[in-house]
Amino acid sequence: QSALTQPPSASGSPGQSVTISCTGTSSDIGDYNYVSWYQHHPGKAPKLMIYEVKKRPSGVPDRFSASKSGNTASLTVSGLQAEDDAVYYCSSYSGSSDNNYVVFGGGTKLTVL
Amino acid sequence: QLQLQESGPGLVEPSETLSLTCTVSGDSISNNNYYWGWIRQSPGKGLEWIGSLYSGYTFYNPSLKSRVTISADTSKNHFSLKATSVTAADTAMYFCARQRCTSIYCPFDYWGQGTQVIVSS
Numbered sequence: 001q002s003a004l005t006q007p008p009s010a011s012g013s014p015g016q017s018v019t020i021s022c023t024g025t026s027s028d029i030g031d032y033n034y035v036s037w038y039q040h041h042p043g044k045a046p047k048l049m050i051y052e053v054k055k056r057p058s059g060v061p062d063r064f065s066a067s068k069s070g071n072t073a074s075l076t077v078s079g080l081q082a083e084d085d086a087v088y089y090c091s092s093y094s095g096s097s098d099n100n101y102v103v104f105g106g107g108t109k110l111t112v113l
Numbered sequence: 114q115l116q117l118q119e120s121g122p123g124l125v126e127p128s129e130t131l132s133l134t135c136t137v138s139g140d141s142i143s144n145n146n147y148y149w150g151w152i153r154q155s156p157g158k159g160l161e162w163i164g165s166l167y168s169g170y171t172f173y174n175p176s177l178k179s180r181v182t183i184s185a186d187t188s189k190n191h192f193s194l195k196a197t198s199v200t201a202a203d204t205a206m207y208f209c210a211r212q213r214c215t216s217i218y219c220p221f222d223y224w225g226q227g228t229q230v231i232v233s234s
Contacts, residue, residue, distance in 0.1 A: 003159055034218040038160075044226060045117075046160075046208070051220035089160050093218035099175050100217055104152075106159035 004029070004090055004105035011111040017078040020108045022090030023071060028103055030071040034093035037066055037075045040107075041086045049088075050075060077110065085112040115139040117209050117225035125203075125232050131196040135209030135225060136189070143187040148172075148212035148219060151183060151194045153205040154227075161205075165217060166192055172217050204232045 005023040012018040022029070022037075029035055037050040048057050050066040053073065063078045073092070077084050090105040121133035135149070142149055150165035164173035166183045173181055177196070185192040196203060206229050210221035 003161075006159075032218065034220075036220040038221070045224035046210075046221070047224075048213075048220050048222045051213075051222075057222065091160070091162075091220075100172070101174055102150075102162035102165075102217065104160035104162060 004092060004103055006088075006090060006105040006108045008106070009109045009111065011113055012077075012080045013113045014080050014082065016080050017076060018080060018110060019074050019076045020088055020090075020110065022073040022075070022092075022105050024073070024092055024094075024103070025071055027096055028071075028092040028094035029068060029073050032093045032095065033068070035066070035068055035073040036091045037064075037073075038089045038091070039084075039086045040089065046089070080112050082112050084110060086110060115211065115223045117211065117223060119207060119209050119225045119228035121207075121228060121230070123229055123231060125199055125230060126234050127200055127232055128198055131194070131199050131203060131230060131232075133194045133207055133209075133228060133230070134191050135193070136191040137211075138190070140211075141187075142185055142190055142192060146215065148215060148217065149185070149192050150210050150212055150221065152208045152210060152221070152224075154208070155202070155205040160208075163194065163196075163207075165212060167215060199232045201232050203230070205230060 040046040151163040210224040212219035213222040
């Protein structure tokens with residue numbers, strides 16, 4: 001069971017937009033619309049930012065948007081703010097005839113310059 | 114407000130059994146409205162789903178399935194993780210979390226802050 005692939009780092013200046021990619025396979029991202037994104041500030045509980053590819057939970061700013069194309073999902077943070085500086089993880093449901101599980105990415109450290 | 118709190122030994126010896134508990138407040142795990150899961154983060158690595166629990170049913174990461182058990186004690190409103198025969202590779206921050214609906218594909222919407230476990234003699 002391979003983890004989803006994310007770039008280790010991304011950066012942008014305040015006010016700019018940054019997009020983080022998350023690449024999986026046809027057994028996970030490519031076949032299911034169950035992609036989620038989490039924001040993690042070290043020492044705190046991870047926070048759900050996006051679910052089912054592009055839905056935002058209540059309270060998440062609309063500066064956060066997401067999409068999927070083929071086996072790759074993407075998270076875009078627009079109008080970067082200092083508090084967006086965090087690690088972002090993607091996850092997906094992965095299903096097959098004999099295995100159903102959740103897979104995460106390795107995380108992308110977003111630095112707001 | 115739903116809160117989850119992990120607890121357990123911070124140090125476990127190699128080959129021993131790791132035991133952690135997640136105490137839930139603000140909701141009852143016996144309501145059967147959600148899945149409840151464990152996730153870990155090893156040093157320098159990403160998140161790894163360990164497994165989830167729902168109404169007595171358990172679902173595990175295939176790579177860990179032979180060594181882990183997740184169970185619930187509804188009288189104490191907590192659920193637990195046990196991992197046998199631990200090695201240094203099990204050193205990680207362990208999180209418990211709620212999945213926001215009743216399926217393994219549901220996202221984790223509430224998380225604990227995590228508890229650090231080190232496997233070392």
